[in-house]
Amino acid sequence: MSRFLFLxxxxxxxxxxxxxxxxxxxxxxxxxxxxDGTPASDVRxxxxxxxxxxxxxxxxxxxxxxxxxxxxxxxxETHDGAPAGSYAMTFRWAKPQKTxxxxxxxxxxxxxxxxxxxxxxxxxxxxxxxxxLGIFEIDTKKLTIERVNP
Numbered sequence: 001m002s003r004f005l006f007l008x009x010x011x012x013x014x015x016x017x018x019x020x021x022x023x024x025x026x027x028x029x030x031x032x033x034x035x036d037g038t039p040a041s042d043v044r045x046x047x048x049x050x051x052x053x054x055x056x057x058x059x060x061x062x063x064x065x066x067x068x069x070x071x072x073x074x075x076x077e078t079h080d081g082a083p084a085g086s087y088a089m090t091f092r093w094a095k096p097q098k099t100x101x102x103x104x105x106x107x108x109x110x111x112x113x114x115x116x117x118x119x120x121x122x123x124x125x126x127x128x129x130x131x132x133l134g135i136f137e138i139d140t141k142k143l144t145i146e147r148v149n150p
Contacts, residue, residue, distance in 0.1 A: 029070060034138050046089070092107050
């Protein structure tokens, strides 16, 4: 009987201690504001990996700014951050859908920053430490985004 329990318990314990994710995420945060310093809420910030770190589709760590303009990125679980690597950043500023049946709101940035391009802002996530990406400032008249405090 003890051998039977051993054969059942050991695989369960081994399975519980291994990570279920292929790349360990590290906490990543930042802030988005307008050019006059007003916090920008409801901005979706997404990181797009410059290389495929895992087989298949690339993961896309992302986060939504709150009322104070701050965001925390999520890759696998809420606010777990992003795996180490180099990323292009995208921004989409629209009211979130309340349900899947709601229409998608218009992007206040006119989709200028919604897809990664060679002109996208970039960031490097360093493994083993928490990172603040800084403050990103949106100029709604010139339709620009720049990092003002790295």
